Structure formats: C-alpha cells, structure tokens
Amino acid sequence: MKKRFIIAALMLLIGGAATAQHSETNNLFYHTFRTPQSGDLNAAFFPNKNTVYLRLPSVGLQFGSPVSLSDIVRNQGDTLTVIDINKAFEALRGDNRIHFDADINLFGFGFKAHNTFFTFNSRLVTIFNLGIPVSVIDALSKGNVDAAGNAVSEVNILNGDLLNTTMYGELAIGGGHYFEPIGLTVGARAKYLWGILNIQSDNTRAVINTSDNFENINVDLYYQFQASSIARFDTTGKMTSSVGEMLDIFGGNGGFAFDLGARYDMGPFTFSFAINDLSAGIHWNKNVNDITPRDGHMTLTFSGEDASAMLHGGKLNTDSLVAYYKSLFAGIRPSTNATEGYWYSIPTKINLGASYNFAKMFRAGLLFHGQFDRGLLSKGNVFKHDLGNNITNTFRFNTTLSFGANLFNWLEVTAGNSFVYDGSHFDAINPGVGLVFTPATVLQIYLIGDYVSSLYLVKAESFSLKFGINLLFGNGGGNRILQN
Numbered sequence: 001m002k003k004r005f006i007i008a009a010l011m012l013l014i015g016g017a018a019t020a021q022h023s024e025t026n027n028l029f030y031h032t033f034r035t036p037q038s039g040d041l042n043a044a045f046f047p048n049k050n051t052v053y054l055r056l057p058s059v060g061l062q063f064g065s066p067v068s069l070s071d072i073v074r075n076q077g078d079t080l081t082v083i084d085i086n087k088a089f090e091a092l093r094g095d096n097r098i099h100f101d102a103d104i105n106l107f108g109f110g111f112k113a114h115n116t117f118f119t120f121n122s123r124l125v126t127i128f129n130l131g132i133p134v135s136v137i138d139a140l141s142k143g144n145v146d147a148a149g150n151a152v153s154e155v156n157i158l159n160g161d162l163l164n165t166t167m168y169g170e171l172a173i174g175g176g177h178y179f180e181p182i183g184l185t186v187g188a189r190a191k192y193l194w195g196i197l198n199i200q201s202d203n204t205r206a207v208i209n210t211s212d213n214f215e216n217i218n219v220d221l222y223y224q225f226q227a228s229s230i231a232r233f234d235t236t237g238k239m240t241s242s243v244g245e246m247l248d249i250f251g252g253n254g255g256f257a258f259d260l261g262a263r264y265d266m267g268p269f270t271f272s273f274a275i276n277d278l279s280a281g282i283h284w285n286k287n288v289n290d291i292t293p294r295d296g297h298m299t300l301t302f303s304g305e306d307a308s309a310m311l312h313g314g315k316l317n318t319d320s321l322v323a324y325y326k327s328l329f330a331g332i333r334p335s336t337n338a339t340e341g342y343w344y345s346i347p348t349k350i351n352l353g354a355s356y357n358f359a360k361m362f363r364a365g366l367l368f369h370g371q372f373d374r375g376l377l378s379k380g381n382v383f384k385h386d387l388g389n390n391i392t393n394t395f396r397f398n399t400t401l402s403f404g405a406n407l408f409n410w411l412e413v414t415a416g417n418s419f420v421y422d423g424s425h426f427d428a429i430n431p432g433v434g435l436v437f438t439p440a441t442v443l444q445i446y447l448i449g450d451y452v453s454s455l456y457l458v459k460a461e462s463f464s465l466k467f468g469i470n471l472l473f474g475n476g477g478g479n480r481i482l483q484n
Contacts, residue, residue, distance in 0.1 A: 027400040028414050028434045028450045029466070031355050031365030035436055035446055036110060036470055039119060041351055042274035043187035043261035044176050046110060046117040051474030055108035055121065058468020062451075064099040065462070102126040105468060112474075115178040119189070122171050124196075127347075129164040162201045163225070166344065168282060169194040169249065174259065183265040188258065195253030195282040197229045198344055225291040226342065228253060228284035233336075241287075252286030255279060257346065268358060274351040281374075285341030294335040345374040350397075363404045365416075370397035398430075412436040418451060432464070444470040 029037045036053045039045045047053060108121030171194075176187025206221045230253065232241040245251070257279035263272040348371070355365040373394045402416030418430040432450030439445075450464040 027367050027369055027398075027418060028402055028416050028432050028448050030351065030353055030367050030400075031363055031402050031404055032412065032414055032434070032436060032446075034412060034438065034444065034472075036108070036119075037446070037466070037468075039110070039174075039187075040121075041276070042263065042272055042353070043174050043189045043259040043276075044185045044263045044272065044274070045187070045261065046112060046119070046176065046185075047472070048112070048178075049474070050112070050472045052111045053109065053473065054471040055105055056469045056471065057107065058105040058466070060101075060103035060105070060464070060466040062099070062101040062103075062464045063462060066098070098128075098130045099462075100126075100128040103466075115180055117176055117187075119174045120172065122169070124169050125167070125346075127164075127166045131162050162204050164200050165197070166195075166282075166346070167197040168253075168346070169196060170257075172259075176261070185263045185265075187261045191257040191259070191277075191279075192249075193255040193257055193279070193282050193346065194249040195228065195230075195255070195284055195286075197227075198253075198282070198284050199225060199227045200344070201225050222293060223291075226288070226339070227291060228286060228288045228341070230286060232287045253282060253284050255282035255346075268356055270353075270355045270357070272351070272353040274349075276349040276351070277346050278348060279346055281343045281345035283341060283343055288339055288341050289336045290339045291334050291336055348372045348374075361406045365400075365402045365404070367400045367402070368397065369400065370395065400432075402432075410438045410440075412438075414448070416450070430462075438472070442471050442473060444472055446470070 029035060030041045032038050034047055034049075036047055036055055038047075102125070104124040106122040106124065108119070108123075110117060110119040112118075170191050172189050172191040174187060174189030176185055178185045201224065204223045206219055230241070230246040230248075231239050232245070234240050257277045259274065259276045260278070261272070261274035263270060350368075350370040350372075352368040353365065355363050357363050373396075398418045398420045400416050400418040402414060404412060404414040406412050412435070414434040414436070416432050418432070420427040420430050430451055432448070432452065434446065434448030434450070437445040445468075447467045448465070450466075452463045
C-alpha cells in the first residue's frame with residue numbers, strides 16, 4: 001500500500017509539468033542538505049545537524065524575458081553579425097512581459113532546542129514587471145499599414161497596463177517542532193511587510209496620427225499611474241520627506257503574511273508541503289498619488305529637425321540638441337493628485353516536494369512549485385476580493401527534478417532541471433546547478449544558479465542566481481550525514 005501511495009504522489013508531481021510556467025524562485029534550495037535557505041521555501045525545514053546558524057547579507061536575482069540574445073542577434077556567414085529585429089518582434093508577440101526580481105537578505109538567525117527550532121530573518125524584495133503591448137510591436141514592425149497593405153493615418157500603439165513594480169521590506173519570525181515518534185515536522189512563520197515603493201499603470205493609451213504628406217506626426221497620449229512610496233515629493237519633484245519619516249516602518253504601507261509548512265519522514269522517503277505568503281497584501285496608504293497628464297491628455301509633435309542646425313564646425317551643438325528635446329517633450333506635463341490608499345498583493349506560493357535519500361550521501365528530489373499573482377486587490381480602506389478591475393491574475397507553475405551529493409565534508413553539489421509550459425510552448429530544458437562550500441566547521445558559502453531556460457546561454461530567456469554566506473554553529477557543521 002505504501003508503494004502505491006508513493007508512486008501516485010510522484011505521478012501527481014510530474015503531472016504538474018503539463019501546465020507550468022517560468023518560476024521566480026530558486027527551486028534547487030528546496031532539497032539541499034545543509035543550507036538554512038531551504039527554510040525560506042518551507043517553514044518546517046531546519047538544518048538539523050546545527051543548533052545555531054547566522055545568515056549574513058546575501059543577494060538573489062531572478063530574470064525572465066520573452067526574447068533571448070539569439071532572437072535579436074544572429075550570425076550571417078563566418079564573420080558578419082546582424083541584428084534581426086523582425087525575429088525579435090515575433091518572439092515578443094508570444095510573450096510580451098519582462099520580469100525582474102531582486103531579493104537582498106539583510107540578516108537572519110536560527111537556533112534549535114532539542115526538537116523545537118526558532119528562526120528570524122530580514123530582507124528587502126523588489127518585484128518588477130514590464131509589459132510591451134502587442135500593438136506597439138505591430139506598429140514598430142509594420143508601421144502605419146493595415147492588413148491589406150494600405151497606409152493609414154491613425155495607428156493605436158498603446159493600451160493596457162505597462163508597469164508593475166513593488167519594493168518592500170520583510171521581518172519574519174518563525175518556529176517549528178519535530179514530532180519524533182511519527183516522523184512529522186510542522187512549522188509556521190509570521191511576516192511583517194513594510195512597503196517602500198509601489199507603482200502600477202492603471203490605464204495607458206497612445207494614438208499616432210500622420211499628416212497627408214507624412215511630414216508631421218502627432219502622438220496623442222494618455223497615461224495613469226498609481227504610486228505610493230515612503231518618500232514625499234513636492235510639485236517640482238523635490239523630495240520633502242526626512243530620513244526619520246522614510247525609516248518609520250510602522251508609519252504606513254504595512255501588511256502581514258504567513259507561511260505554513262510540514263514534512264513527513266518515511267524511511268528513506270521524505271514528503272513535504274508548504275504554502276508561503278498567505279496575505280491580504282500591503283495596504284499602501286502613505287504618499288499615495290495618481291499621476292496623469294495635466295491637461296487630461298498630452299500631444300507630442302514630431303516634425304523633423306534640420307541635422308545641420310545641430311552641427312557647428314563638425315561638432316555637435318549640444319544647446320541646439322537640448323532645445324529640440326525640450327520642445328519635443330514640452331507636452332509631457334504630469335499632474336500629481338493625492339488619492340485614497342489601496343491594497344496590493346504579493347505572490348502566494350505553493351511547494352509540494354518528495355525526495356529519496358540513499359547511502360547517507362545522496363538525495364534525489366522532486367518539487368512542484370506554483371505561484372499565484374493577484375495584483376491589485378482593492379482601492380480604498382475596505383478590503384474586497386473582487387473589484388471588477390482589469391488587472392490580470394496569473395497562476396504559473398513548474399516541476400523540478402534534482403539530485404544532490406555530499407561529496408566531502410566540505411562540498412555539496414546539487415543539479416536539477418525544471419519542466420515548464422509557459423502557455424504557448426513546452427520547455428523541457430531548464431537546468432540549474434549549485435555548489436555549497438563548508439571549508440570550515442563554521443563557515444558556509446553557497447552559489448546556486450537555477451532556471452536557466454537553455455543549455456545555450458545565448459538562447460536563455462530566464463535565470464535565477466543566489467549567493468551568500470552562512471555561519472553554522474553546533475555539532476556537525478561539515479558532517480556528511482543528510483541534514484534536511
């Protein structure tokens with residue numbers, strides 16, 4: 001009966017690959033032997049062979065793009081390199097969003113007393129999403145030509161939301177307990193979220209109009225951004241907030257999140273489950289503004305410029321160039337209006353894992369990771385789940401197979417591959433590799449690169465990189481026995 005249960009669980013995890021999407025987390029940490037960072041992915045994980053650890057400042061970067069270097073640049077012949085814009089445009093039509101996340105760990109620690117452990121951690125998180133509307137791509141690739149090949153005087157190039165970016169600080173306190181008779185560990189973590197910056201585009205549109213002789217081009221543009229930050233600015237753009245006001249973490253833009261985790265050891269098998277960042281999001285209520293054109297919309301006019309007027313004696317006349325750009329963008333006059341606060345979510349994640357340990361030195365692991373991005377939850381002080389807004393909610397997930405080996409007392413090597421479906425095509429090759437050095441009983445250095453979307457770097461569209469230092473105290477900091 002146990003064997004049937006194990007096989008069914010593994011098949012369930014592998015089945016998740018059928019509808020996966022690129023992840024913004026580093027999956028290889030989940031099944032590492034030694035690193036305290038595995039506890040970030042599951043609140044029930046703790047390096048059991050150490051009674052105390054310290055997490056020193058570290059950096060994690062995640063990047064995803066719809067195009068790779070090979071989509072833009074290609075070789076023609078043996079020596080000529082050309083830029084293929086049309087190929088890049090075609091790639092952008094399939095997926096037109098750029099993702100960038102940065103995770104800076106400031107300081108953390110954990111300690112264990114018999115079968116109970118406690119953890120604390122602090123970090124800064126940046127989530128950046130930039131959308132490139134398909135209408136812009138079509139305008140750049142086709143110009144002002146309709147489907148029949150006829151010139152048109154009006155082209156709609158911009159619509160929808162373009163930008164979503166969030167920066168926040170996090171203070172996390174957690175703990176867990178190992179119920180030794182039944183092999184079950186449970187853990188939980190509470191987080192205070194301190195919002196630093198949030199910018200989102202609610203409504204943006206632009207229409208290009210050309211004159212009959214195509215000498216003049218007018219761009220009618222409307223934009224609407226909603227922003228909140230710890231810094232306050234006046235109408236001239238000068239910052240008026242003091243350092244004390246900006247560092248007041250309980251003075252506004254606050255929220256809470258919770259992590260729950262469990263692991264069950266059954267002989268050489270370990271099964272685990274975690275749901276992270278259960279949260280109503282951050283209530284952005286500090287220095288909240290709507291940014292729109294001062295005149296309701298703005299018009300930019302491109303009428304061309306005599307290049308010779310910008311040159312004087314074979315040198316560039318910078319005064320003439322600056323005057324040209326000032327006149328060109330004279331219509332960009334933003335109006336900043338204070339408005340009510342709003343709730344904005346942080347991504348909620350689900351991790352479902354299984355691993356097999358053998359020879360006390362090797363581990364094979366399987367991880368299903370899901371991530372749900374809800375975006376804008378409500379405007380105003382009353383929290384609502386459904387506002388009828390146009391912010392897109394997305395759920396992406398993937399399945400990662402990994403293998404780790406504790407080769408020496410001071411070196412652990414881990415490698416894996418993620419199976420991904422991004423909604424338009426299936427990616428079977430998304431490798432990752434990691435090294436964990438423990439050159440002394442106390443010092444630990446880790447470097448993990450995960451989620452490289454191609455074995456050929458020029459074809460890679462995503463990657464995740466984490467590196468840092470831990471200090472491990474207690475018995476067996478460099479022991480070869482499995483630790484998680």
